[in-house]
Amino acid sequence: MMVETEVKEIKVESKEVTFRIRRYDPETGKRWWAEYKVPVIRGMTVLDALLYIKENIDHTLTARYSCRMGVCGSCGMIINGTPMLACSIQVLDLGTDVVTVEPLPNLPTLRDLSADFTRFFEKHKLIKPFIIRVNKEEYESPQREYRMFPEELNAIIQFAYCLKCGLCYAACPTSAIDKLYLGPQALAQAYRWISDVRDEGMIERIEVVDSAHGCWRCHFAGSCSAVCPKGVDPAQGIQLLRALALSLRTGRSKVKKGSPIVQPSPATRRPGAVEPPKPTVNIEVVKENLKKLIESIEEELPSIASALKEYMESL
Amino acid sequence: MDERKVKFYENMLGIVGNIIPWSLKIPGNPERWAFAIHRLTGIYIALYFLLHVYMTSQTPYPKAWTSFIEFTTTNPLIVFGEWLLFGAIVFHGLNGIRLILSEAFALGIGRPKRPIYPYVMGSLAGWQRKVLWAIIIVWIILWVAGGVVLFHESGWF
Amino acid sequence: MVRESTLSLLQYVTAMILIIVLTVHVLTHIPGIMYSSYHESLEPNNVYRNYRIIGGVLAILLPVAAIHGLNGLRGILLELKQGRAWELLVNIVMVILGVYAIGLGMITLLRWLGILYWVG
Numbered sequence: 001m002m003v004e005t006e007v008k009e010i011k012v013e014s015k016e017v018t019f020r021i022r023r024y025d026p027e028t029g030k031r032w033w034a035e036y037k038v039p040v041i042r043g044m045t046v047l048d049a050l051l052y053i054k055e056n057i058d059h060t061l062t063a064r065y066s067c068r069m070g071v072c073g074s075c076g077m078i079i080n081g082t083p084m085l086a087c088s089i090q091v092l093d094l095g096t097d098v099v100t101v102e103p104l105p106n107l108p109t110l111r112d113l114s115a116d117f118t119r120f121f122e123k124h125k126l127i128k129p130f131i132i133r134v135n136k137e138e139y140e141s142p143q144r145e146y147r148m149f150p151e152e153l154n155a156i157i158q159f160a161y162c163l164k165c166g167l168c169y170a171a172c173p174t175s176a177i178d179k180l181y182l183g184p185q186a187l188a189q190a191y192r193w194i195s196d197v198r199d200e201g202m203i204e205r206i207e208v209v210d211s212a213h214g215c216w217r218c219h220f221a222g223s224c225s226a227v228c229p230k231g232v233d234p235a236q237g238i239q240l241l242r243a244l245a246l247s248l249r250t251g252r253s254k255v256k257k258g259s260p261i262v263q264p265s266p267a268t269r270r271p272g273a274v275e276p277p278k279p280t281v282n283i284e285v286v287k288e289n290l291k292k293l294i295e296s297i298e299e300e301l302p303s304i305a306s307a308l309k310e311y312m313e314s315l
Numbered sequence: 316m317d318e319r320k321v322k323f324y325e326n327m328l329g330i331v332g333n334i335i336p337w338s339l340k341i342p343g344n345p346e347r348w349a350f351a352i353h354r355l356t357g358i359y360i361a362l363y364f365l366l367h368v369y370m371t372s373q374t375p376y377p378k379a380w381t382s383f384i385e386f387t388t389t390n391p392l393i394v395f396g397e398w399l400l401f402g403a404i405v406f407h408g409l410n411g412i413r414l415i416l417s418e419a420f421a422l423g424i425g426r427p428k429r430p431i432y433p434y435v436m437g438s439l440a441g442w443q444r445k446v447l448w449a450i451i452i453v454w455i456i457l458w459v460a461g462g463v464v465l466f467h468e469s470g471w472f
Numbered sequence: 473m474v475r476e477s478t479l480s481l482l483q484y485v486t487a488m489i490l491i492i493v494l495t496v497h498v499l500t501h502i503p504g505i506m507y508s509s510y511h512e513s514l515e516p517n518n519v520y521r522n523y524r525i526i527g528g529v530l531a532i533l534l535p536v537a538a539i540h541g542l543n544g545l546r547g548i549l550l551e552l553k554q555g556r557a558w559e560l561l562v563n564i565v566m567v568i569l570g571v572y573a574i575g576l577g578m579i580t581l582l583r584w585l586g587i588l589y590w591v592g
Contacts, residue, residue, distance in 0.1 A: 026321040081340035105332065105339075108323035116323055158427040171339060173350065176332030178551040195427075212559065216480045217551055219354070220418055222346035222439055223339070231434025236424050239438065243421035246484075249477040330552070354548065361541035368534075368573045372580040377516040384514045404498065411487050419484045464503060468510050 014039040017091055019049060021061065022102040024109050034058070040091045046101065047075055047086040050113075062112040070229060073163030076170070077113050078102040083167040083227045104170040120166055123182050127190040127208055132201025138261050146198035147262040159192035159237055161230045168224035168234050180213040184224035187215050188237030194244065200258040206245055215242050287312055343439065349447055353410050356403035363400055394469045401465070402458040409450040417443045479543060486540040493533040496526060523584040534577040542566045542573075 017040045024031045036057050038049045047065050054061045066074040068087045075086040080100055091099060107115040131146070133139050138146075168184040169175050175183050182190075190209050194202050209215045218238045225235040247253040290312045298305045332338045334354060336347045374383040387393045416422045417438075423446065425437025466472060499505050500513060500522050507513040513522075523530065549562045582588040 024324050026323065029322045029324070031324065078339070082342070083339065103326060105326045105328045107326060109326045110323060115326070154429055155427055158430050161430055171341060173333045173347065174551055176328035176338075177330060178554065179327070180554045181551070210475060210477045212476055212550060213554070214476065216476050217547070219350050220346060220414060220438075221344075221350040223341050223344050225436040225438050226341045226344040226347075228434075228436070231430030231432070231436065233425075233427075233430075233436045233438055236427065236436070236438035239418055239424050240421050240427075242418055242480075245477050246419055246481060249475075249481060333551070357541075357544050358548065361545050364537055364541050365569065365573055368577045368580070372576045375583065380516045380519070384511075384516075388511055388514065404494070408491055408494065412491065415484055415487060464510060468503075 012041050014041045015092070016040070017049070017096075018098045019053065020098055020100045021050075021053075021113070022100075023061075023112050024103070026111050034061075038091075042090075042092060044091050045087050046079055046089055046091055046094075046099065049091055049099075050086060050101070060112075062114055064114045071163065073165030076104050076115075076165040076167045078104065078170070083170045085165060085167070085229050088229055104166055106170050106172070106175045107166060115166065117164075117166060119179070120164070120169055120183065120185070123186040124164065124189060126182065127186050127193070127205055128201060129189055129193060131193075131196065131199050132204060133198075133258055134200050144261050144263050147259045148197055152197045152259075156192050156196050159188050159232055159234075162189060162192075162232045162234075163230055165229065167227045167229065168232075171223035171227045173221050173223065174217050174219065178213060178217060181217050182209065182214055184218070184234035184238060187218065187241055188224075188232060188234035190215075191237040191241040191244075194241070197259045200256075202248075202255050206248060209241060210245050210249075215245060218242070283315055287315060345444070345447060346439070349410055349413075349450075353407060353414070356407040359400065359403050360407060388469060391469075391471075394465060394471075398458075398462050398465050401461040402454070405457050405461075406450070406454045409454060410447075413443060413446045413450060416446070417441075479546075483540060483543050486536045486543075489532065489536045490540055493529050493536065496529050497533055500526065520584065523581070527581065527585055530581060531578075534581065535574050538570050538573045538577075542570050 016037050019036045019038055021034050021036065022031065023034045036053045038052050038057075040049060045068075047063075047068060050061065050063050051065075054063075063077070063086070064074045065087065066072040068075075070085055070088040073085070076083065077086055078084075078101070079086065079089060080094055080096060083104065086101075101113065103109045103113045104115040107117060107120060110116045131139075133146075138144065162185060164185060166185070168188075172181075172184050174181050187209060190205050193199055194205050215238055218235075220235060220239060222235045225233045228234065244253070248255075290308060294305045294308050294312070328338060334351050336351045341347065370383070374380045387397075413423075417424050423441045423443035425441040428437065501507075501510060503509045503513070506522075507518055512518060543566075546562055546566045550559060579588060
């Protein structure tokens with residue numbers, strides 16, 4: 001039965017904002033400014049506007065995006081002169097009638113607003129972003145775990161929030177002229193891995209970082225920290241790294257040993273935790289029913305039958 | 316499969332991006348200005364130093380020295396350049412102290428902590444920024460005082 | 473080749489030394505400290521007196537300033553352009569300029585102190 005309802009018309013106020021976008025065609029090598037008029041409503045992000053342009057005005061506009069909520073780091077671009085994530089800024093918050101969007105600088109532009117991150121990722125790989133241990137036995141066939149207390153995690157979690165969005169690399173003045181400079185992201189991550197308690201690769205990473213285009217080409221302009229969308233503070237990481245490199249060079253500090261390998265502690269009930277309620281089901285009846293089910297599906301679905309058998313034995 | 320020739324555009328900001336602080340609009344970042352001025356004053360002082368060593372070697376005491384000093388203290392371009400040099404040395408030295416503290420000893424930049432939104436960057440919120448403001452105030456005062464002394468002695472007012 | 477952290481350590485150490493010795497050098501020319509005006513501090517007799525009094529400070533100032541300045545210029549030039557040939561060129565030019573500046577400056581210092589004679 002159809003019910004007739006009256007739908008009230010909701011008027012949404014929209015403002016027309018002009019988007020000036022730096023276009024680039026890799027096949028012809030042409031670069032030009034393209035202008036698009038977008039009706040912007042409250043809450044619309046720059047990424048929403050770019051997708052509106054792509055869907056309704058110009059299908060050839062190219063931009064990278066993925067999560068649309070500021071956790072993947074794909075949509076880094078220069079918006080009104082500031083490096084930001086396109087999904088994390090609302091158009092009306094910018095406050096201008098003309099919004100200028102350009103691709104990230106210091107990295108090659110592939111097309112329109114997408115930059116090629118190969119150079120960026122190669123530099124990240126150079127600083128060995130993984131745990132390095134001298135004794136490779138546990139490393140290669142892990143049986144237990146490297147001990148890390150929650151307080152020790154606090155020393156690295158700030159740098160672990162890095163999205164590899166490339167905004168810091170775009171903002172850095174040294175990256176603007178030096179193509180070989182490791183960049184704030186790689187250097188901050190080098191510090192993250194060196195200061196990880198489980199890691200024993202300090203010497204290897206210091207050798208990479210203590211080079212002609214390593215941490216010594218940073219001059220603490222702080223732009224990387226000013227544009228970081230995740231609070232990583234790469235400038236702090238690099239200065240700490242330099243102080244560490246200097247103190248190693250002058251012999252004031254020594255190479256540390258990694259945290260010991262420990263057996264994960266067995267789960268114990270937290271004192272004062274509420275006890276689970278007593279089972280109201282007769283466990284024997286459950287086992288009977290499970291046995292019947294296993295016998296019936298043994299031929300057709302042997303893997304599921306064996307898993308159910310294991311479960312039955314654990315009861 | 317046809318091989319299309321594609322050219323990436325090397326989008327480096329270049330020297331303009333390095334030395335001009337307003338090439339990117341980044342709010343809340345006075346350290347970028349301090350870096351640019353530190354670099355420009357450093358170049359100026361280094362070039363002056365080489366000139367200074369050469370000039371003092373070519374002007375033996377007493378006659379050539381006297382005529383050299385007469386020239387440099389009366390030529391308005393040189394007097395102005397000396398005033399700029401004085402400001403350059405004061406800023407470069409004071410900012411250098413701040414850089415030694417924050418870069419070599421990692422002081423005034425905070426320590427890593429768990430980031431909680433809205434993010435506050437430890438290195439930009441630490442006391443190194445207060446030191447930067449103090450440096451700028453002392454620099455302006457000393458530079459203006461140096462200008463008053465220099466221009467008064469050169470007879471400009 | 474020297475490790476980069478050694479050069480940076482040198483930069484910081486020379487910076488700390490320079491703050492002291494350069495301040496002394498500039499203070500001798502500021503009116504009210506040794507002489508009553510800037511132009512008076514530039515008179516040949518007073519310059520001679522300066523060399524006699526703080527000659528040691530000037531002898532420290534010269535190599536330290538040369539190293540700090542040329543090291544800094546080297547850093548800037550290496551950032552502007554990359555490549556083995558350019559790096560070698562910059563290193564050689566800086567060393568030559570350093571030797572030239574320190575050598576010439578030392579000769580001037582010794583002449584003002586009367587240990588060497590003026591030529592011409």
